[in-house]
Structure formats: structure tokens, C-alpha cells
Amino acid sequence: MDSGRLFFDSPSTSSSRSRLILLGSAKSDFQGTNYTNPLSNCAVAGSTEASGAFKIRPFFTSKYEIYEGFPSEKKRRLTSEQIRMLERSFEEENKLEPERKSELANKLGLQPRQVAVWFQNRRARWKNKQVERDLDLLKASYDALLIDHDALIKDNEHLRSQVNLLLEKLQEIEKGASEPSRLNPADQAASSTDDLLMPLSSHQKVEDLLSTGSGGNASAGKPESRLPVEPLLLESGGHHAGIHCEDDMNDKGYNRCRDGVFTGHHHKLLQQQHEAALLIQWLDRVESTLLH
């Protein structure tokens, strides 16, 4: 039930509450205007429709034209001048107070209801445009994230291959160092650097070292490992200090995290990248210790 519209009881159907809808949703839309009720002194032709809701659609209904004195205009577009003034008013404030509505209606020679309808439709158009703009922004954001994601995967693969190379090197070095004939006492003393080593079996893959799952301690659950524990503990936010690739990572990942477009998968990739970088750093240290 639209209580906001102005209804007139048809003279011939007043008992059955058949109603006619006029142009105007509120009584105030008609106050102060010389708008007249065209139904006040006419009979409703074809009143067989009186049993249902008989409504008149102003300006473009043929039934509309049967009433004497009712304008037989077709639906009219607003003039460019009217639209210009309405647009200007809309720019100032996209909601319409009753006073402003009456004022505009008087200025433009329109019914207040027409002004209200124009504002309603204008808000709807504005909203549609806004949805389109938001969609474009989301698309752009998604595309940027996709590019970053692909770059991260490539970086990750590159780091993994570097780690594998270094592990192979390390194993070769270990093999050479374990031959007793080639070890002099000084070398054996150097085995005090033992605490830098982790027991890497020949079949141990870097994936085992890196597969920390949700980002916890890489050596957790591997008590025999002597992989330095501390550096592999990641802060919960995924940001950390003291490694050479940090800036790069922050540029690619953490800033986006703050932008709210950071996904869990993205985070995991960054974490693996960080762990690989730490591992390379650690292997470099081991290598230089063994060589010197």
C-alpha cells in the first residue's frame, strides 16, 4: 500500500474505494499550486473497472484523455534549461528538502512531484555510475595483484634453484672434508664450526627444509636438524628485518598487505621466499667457514 500518493475517490465508485492516482506522491506536492483535480466533476467512463484499482497514468494513458479538462499531453522530456538547473541543484545537494523542491518546481514550472522524481532518478543514475567506477577499480587492483603474484612465483622458483645448487655444493664440500687422510689437525679443530652444520642427508631435498606449512619453525618437528632456528621464526605479520631481500619483499608483498589485497596464498609465497633467502644466507656462512 502506497500511502504516500494522493488518491481521489471516484464519484461513481466511492463506496468501493476505487482510487485514481494523480501525478504527485505527497499532498504537499499540490499545495500552493493551481493544480486541479480533473476528476472532481466527471463521470468515469468504463466504470466496470471500478471493482479493481483503477489508476490513471498521467500524460501517456489513453484513459487519461477521457477526462474533460485534463491535459492530453504525451510524456514530455524536460527542457535543456530545466535539466541544467536541476543538475546544478543536484551538484549542490543530491537530496531534496521540501522547501528546495517547491522552490525549484516554481522556478522551473514543474510539479514538485516531477522535481522529486527527477532527483530520485538522478540518484539512481549516479549510483549506477558509481558501481561501474568501483568495478573498474577492482579490476585494476586484481590485475596488479596477478602481476605481483606471477613475479613472486618466478622469484620463488629462482631462489629454490639457488638453494638446491648451494646444497649440492655443500654436500660436495662435506664429502671432501670427511675424508680423514685429507684432514690435518688444524682442519679437525675447525670442526668446532660443527654447530653451523645441519645433518643433511644426501637425499634430503630443499623442499623438506622449506616446507614449513603455515609458516612456523622450519625445523620444528625435526629434532635432529641443527638448522639455525631463530632466523626461520617469522613474525606474524610476515615482515622482518636483517635480510638482503627484505626491501624487495616489502615492496612486493607487505605493502599490499596493508592495502588489504593480500591473500593467504600470496603470504605463503612470501614466507617461502624469505625462508629460502635465509637458507641461502646460512649456506653461504657454512660454505665460507668450511673454505677458510
Added chain:
DNA sequence: GGGGTCAATGAGCATA
């Protein structure tokens, strides 16, 4: 003739 635009309608809802 078909599609796009726009004024207008009607239902449903919120609020003073």
C-alpha cells in the same frame, strides 16, 4: 524495428 534513455509508477521500507 530494436536498443538506449528517461520520466514516471508501484511496492516495500524507514523514520519522525
Added chain:
DNA sequence: TATGCTCATTGACCCC
């Protein structure tokens, strides 16, 4: 309860 809002829809009009 009156009023005004959003949303979906209608129908006239315009352009191709």
C-alpha cells in the same frame, strides 16, 4: 500515519 526513500519496472521517445 504521513512522508520520502530505494528498487524494479513501464512506456514514450529518440536515434541508428
